[in-house]
Amino acid sequence: EAGVAQSPRYKIIEKRQSVAFWCNPISGHATLYWYQQILGQGPKLLIQFQNNGVVDDSQLPKDRFSAERLKGVDSTLKIQPAKLEDSAVYLCASTPRPGIQYFGAGTRLSVL
Amino acid sequence: SQQGEEDPQALSIQEGENATMNCSYKTSINNLQWYRQNSGRGLVHLILIRSNEREKHSGRLRVTLDTSKKSSSLLITASRAADTASYFCATGGYSGGSNYKLTFGKGTLLTVNP
Numbered sequence: 001e002a003g004v005a006q007s008p009r010y011k012i013i014e015k016r017q018s019v020a021f022w023c024n025p026i027s028g029h030a031t032l033y034w035y036q037q038i039l040g041q042g043p044k045l046l047i048q049f050q051n052n053g054v055v056d057d058s059q060l061p062k063d064r065f066s067a068e069r070l071k072g073v074d075s076t077l078k079i080q081p082a083k084l085e086d087s088a089v090y091l092c093a094s095t096p097r098p099g100i101q102y103f104g105a106g107t108r109l110s111v112l
Numbered sequence: 113s114q115q116g117e118e119d120p121q122a123l124s125i126q127e128g129e130n131a132t133m134n135c136s137y138k139t140s141i142n143n144l145q146w147y148r149q150n151s152g153r154g155l156v157h158l159i160l161i162r163s164n165e166r167e168k169h170s171g172r173l174r175v176t177l178d179t180s181k182k183s184s185s186l187l188i189t190a191s192r193a194a195d196t197a198s199y200f201c202a203t204g205g206y207s208g209g210s211n212y213k214l215t216f217g218k219g220t221l222l223t224v225n226p
Binding site: 042 | 116140141145157204206207213214215
């Protein structure tokens with residue numbers, strides 16, 4: 001069974017630029033999560049999708065971050081414009097039911 | 113906000129020794145999970161313990177849960193150099209009725225020296 005796929009693995013941009021991350025969850029997993037992990041900390045939930053609907057985006061900085069999950073499969077997370085403090089690893093996870101989450105390898109973003 | 117707090121923040125041991133990591137949390141939970149993260153990689157699920165369970169084993173892993181103290185511990189026995197990684201506890205619960213989510217702690221960095 002293929003795991004959660006994320007791309008790109010690394011991205012370096014300058015502040016005020018835009019960036020997008022892509023996630024393909026495990027086939028059949030209805031729930032998809034995006035997390036932000038700052039160096040030395042644990043993952044922090046940004047947004048949760050159930051199929052193609054948002055169920056929790058309370059911690060998403062909506063003035064600069066946006067996410068969508070068209071057709072309830074792939075998802076993209078966008079930052080526009082990026083700030084220095086957005087430097088982090090962005091993790092995508094999926095799950096078929098409440099419980100264990102399956103994570104992708106993440107995208108490491110550096111904002112200069 | 114981070115629900116779980118791991119202790120210690122960093123742990124360095126010799127191969128063959130046991131490693132114990134602790135996690136404390138603040139609110140009621142449905143379950144508690146432990147994940148491992150190797151440097152530069154995603155998180156891998158290790159073990160899940162439900163709120164009505166007190167102890168669980170999986171290979172060289174032993175997890176305990178004390179809901180009265182809101183704490184959990186992860187024991188790795190006979191550690192190996194390959195166990196070097198960051199270990200995170202995550203509390204699982206429902207918010208807003210049916211919305212299940214995990215809240216992660218800051219993690220313990222375990223180094224196992226050959």
